[in-house]
Structure formats: structure tokens, C-alpha cells
Amino acid sequence: MQTLIQDIKEQTFKRMYLLYGEERFLKNSYKNRLKEAIVGDDTMNFASFEGKSLDVDELIRLADTMPFFAERRLILIEDSGYFKNACEPLVKYLPSMPDTTCLLFVESEVDKRSKLYKKVKELGHVAEMTRQDAAQLGKWAGSILAKEGRKITGRTMELLLSMTGDDMEHIRMELEKLISYTMGRDVITDEDVRAICTVQVTNKIFDMVAAIVNRQTRKAMDLYEDLLTLKEPPMRILFLIARQFNQLLQVKELMGKGLDKGTIASRLKMQPFVVGKVMPQARQFSREQILSYVNLCVEAEEAVKSGRLQDRLAVELLITKEY
Numbered sequence: 149m150q151t152l153i154q155d156i157k158e159q160t161f162k163r164m165y166l167l168y169g170e171e172r173f174l175k176n177s178y179k180n181r182l183k184e185a186i187v188g189d190d191t192m193n194f195a196s197f198e199g200k201s202l203d204v205d206e207l208i209r210l211a212d213t214m215p216f217f218a219e220r221r222l223i224l225i226e227d228s229g230y231f232k233n234a235c236e237p238l239v240k241y242l243p244s245m246p247d248t249t250c251l252l253f254v255e256s257e258v259d260k261r262s263k264l265y266k267k268v269k270e271l272g273h274v275a276e277m278t279r280q281d282a283a284q285l286g287k288w289a290g291s292i293l294a295k296e297g298r299k300i301t302g303r304t305m306e307l308l309l310s311m312t313g314d315d316m317e318h319i320r321m322e323l324e325k326l327i328s329y330t331m332g333r334d335v336i337t338d339e340d341v342r343a344i345c346t347v348q349v350t351n352k353i354f355d356m357v358a359a360i361v362n363r364q365t366r367k368a369m370d371l372y373e374d375l376l377t378l379k380e381p382p383m384r385i386l387f388l389i390a391r392q393f394n395q396l397l398q399v400k401e402l403m404g405k406g407l408d409k410g411t412i413a414s415r416l417k418m419q420p421f422v423v424g425k426v427m428p429q430a431r432q433f434s435r436e437q438i439l440s441y442v443n444l445c446v447e448a449e450e451a452v453k454s455g456r457l458q459d460r461l462a463v464e465l466l467i468t469k470e471y
Contacts, residue, residue, distance in 0.1 A: 151273050152178050156185045161220070164242065164251040164272030166265070168231070168258045173316035174277040179224070179254050186250055187222045196224040204237045211241075211249045224252045231258035231265050239263045242271055279314045282306075282419045289319055293336065296327045300336045307338055310421050311345045322346065353388040354425065357396070360389075360467055361433050361441065368467045382459035383452065389466065390445035397438045399423060400430040444469070 155161055165182065167175045187194045193215045197207065202225065215221040230238060231253070245251070251272075258265050268274060280288070286305045293300055300308070308326075312319045322345045329344045330336055352371050359368035375385050395418065402412045409427060413420040430438075448466045451457040457465070 149174070149178070149275055149277075152182070152275055155273075156181055159185065161186055161250055162272040163245060163247060163249065164253070164268050166231070166253040166255065166258070166268045166272070166274045167277060168253075168255040168274075169277035170256075171277040171279055171316060173320065174280075175254055178275070178277070179252065182252055183222060183224065186220055187218070190218055192216045193218045193221045194224070195222075196226070197228070198226040200227070200229040202228055204235060208237070208241050211245050211251065213249075214246070215248050219248065221249045222252060223249065224254070226254045227256060228253065229255075231255050231262050234262070235264050239267050242267050279419075280316065282309060282314075282421055285309055285314060285316070285319065285419075288316070289323060292320070292323050293327070297334055298327060298330060298336055299334055304336060304338050304341060306421055308341050308345060309419070310425065311341065311351065313350045314419055314422075318346075350388065353385070353392050354429075356467075357389060357392045357441075358429060358432075360469075361437060365468055369464070372463060372467060376460075382463050383449075386445065386448055386452075386459070386463050386466070389463070390442070390449070393438060393441045393445060395422075395426055396430050396433070397435070397442055399426045400433075400435055400438060403427060403430060404435075 152165070161182075167178055169175065183194070195210055207223065207225070211221075211223060213221065242251075253268065260266075265274070286302070286309065289308070290300060290305065308322070309319070312322050325344050326336055326340060330340055352375055356368050356371040356375075359365075359371065372385065376382070395416070398416055399412055402415060407415070409420060409423050412418070412427075413423040416423070418426075444466055448457075448462040452459050452462045
């Protein structure tokens with residue numbers, strides 16, 4: 149991201165950029181910053197395309213068009229799927245694209261082995277927007293609060309992040325609520341955080357996993373219904389349950405080797421506060437218990453993909469362990 153910041157600051161832009169990764173807030177932030185820096189509010193020299201139905205020939209024709217009374221033309225392409233599937237015409241075209249055109253790709257997923265990925269990396273700049281660690285999130289959230297005249301202790305910040313998770317857009321929304329709630333005060337307390345902040349979906353998954361393994365079926369089903377009410381798709385819920393069990397298994401094995409929280413977090417590329425929550429749960433269950441549920445998650449996914457079970461029913465059966 150340092151390259152993006154420098155290019156924006158110095159107004160020296162590459163012919164193409166690719167922003168990708170799971171951190172949507174950062175992708176949108178840098179997308180908007182690049183757009184503002186390159187064309188500002190110049191609608192004549194800006195075009196955007198979204199989705200997999202984009203006509204490559206139309207894109208190339210537009211890229212070949214000289215900007216109208218400006219230095220550059222910017223073309224924004226979002227979620228094209230070009231970096232997952234072959235797009236030979238675009239790969240062949242990019243080296244000859246005029247210097248007056250800048251392509252900005254914003255993608256959810258990419259295949260680093262694809263020719264287009266390699267070509268954009270060669271001719272422009274590729275930036276992966278990954279989940280930020282606790283220190284980065286704390287510093288960023290603290291700066292937002294400071295601008296609004298609010299102070300927060302390290303302990304309260306850790307509580308905030310433990311409730312919100314590491315999604316920056318969700319954190320930003322919770323910060324806005326906290327700022328409004330504490331109007332007239334300058335210090336944000338634990339009580340403020342508990343009163344205002346919405347528990348993130350991943351926290352409900354954490355509680356659901358504990359309920360599943362403890363055979364608290366009613367509690368697990370209530371949490372499942374809560375997530376469905378929040379419009380979470382059953383297959384995403386299954387994915388999050390499987391991820392939680394896999395994290396439990398990995399943490400359990402590393403704890404068995406005598407590693408501490410910080411080392412485990414670094415080894416598994418997890419947030420330290422997340423590892424801190426997982427470790428007590430990992431101590432509570434045997435490796436065999438956790439592994440059995442990892443296998444059940446795999447079976448549930450296969451049952452849905454093969455058409456043997458509907459997605460909602462598959463998760464219900466996992467919760468009640470009736471395979």
C-alpha cells in the first residue's frame with residue numbers, strides 16, 4: 149500500500165493497478181483515493197464497469213481513446229472475474245495501451261498464476277488488501293477517535309476489537325455509534341463499548357461452536373436462527389463453522405507444543421485477541437472431538453454440493469450431529 153500512497157502523493161501514476169483481497173474497506177478506500185487523484189470529478193474521462201459481462205473489445209476501444217482535454221483517462225473495472233478466467237485479448241493488449249489511459253482493477257479473488265495477473269504486476273502495480281492485525285486496527289481506530297476528540301485505553305480498545313472483529317467497515321460503523329453515544333465526554337469506557345457495539349457474526353459463530361461441542365443443541369440452533377435472520381447464507385455459516393473448528397484444531401496442536409499466544413498468532417496469521425479467545429476453548433475439548441467436527445463440516449459441504457442435502461438442512465444436521 150505504500151506504493152499507492154506514494155503515487156497519489158507525488159501524482160505519478162502507473163498505467164494499471166490491481167486492488168484485491170478480503171478487506172473491502174481498504175479496497176474501496178484506495179479505489180476512491182486513486183479515482184480522486186487521477187480524474188477528480190472529471191466525468192468525461194472516467195468510465196466504470198462491473199461484473200463478468202464486460203465486453204473486452206469495448207474496454208480496449210475505450211482504453212485506446214485519447215482523454216478529452218485532460219492528461220489521463222481512468223477506467224475502473226470491478227469484479228470482472230478476468231483474474232480467475234483466461235482473458236487473452238486483454239493480456240495481449242496491455243503492453244500497447246497508451247500512457248494516457250489508466251486501468252484500475254478491483255477484484256475479490258485473483259489467481260496469481262493467471263497471465264493477466266502477471267502482466268498487470270509487470271506493467272503496473274498489484275496491491276493485496278488483507279485483514280489488518282490488532283496493532284494496525286487499534287492505531288487506525290484510535291486515530292479516528294482522536295480526530296473526534298475521544299480517548300480510549302488499550303484495554304478498552306482490545307474489548308472493542310474483540311466484539312467487532314477485524315472487518316474495518318464494521319469497526320468504522322461501530323466507532324461512529326460510539327462517538328455519537330459519548331457526545332459531551334472525551335473518554336470511551338468499557339461500559340460504552342458493551343452498551344453500543346454490535347457483536348460481529350464471527351462472535352456468534354464462536355459461541356455456536358462452543359454450544360455444538362457441549363451438546364447445547366437448543367442454544368446452537370437459536371444462534372443459527374439469529375444468523376439466518378441477519379440474512380447470512382447457510383453455506384457462509386457452514387464455512388465459518390468449519391473455519392472455527394480448523395482454528396481450534398491448529399491452536400490446540402500448537403498449544404500442545406508449548407507455544408504462547410503471541411507465537412501462535414504469528415504462526416497462524418491470526419489476531420492475538422482472537423487466539424486469546426480460542427485458547428480456552430481449545431483446552432476444553434480433546435483433539436479427537438475437534439477433529440471429528442472438522443470431518444463433519446467436510447461431509448456437510450460435500451452433501452450440499454452433491455445435491456444430497458439442502459444447505460439449510462445440512463447445517464441443522466451438523467448442529468444436532470445426526471449424520
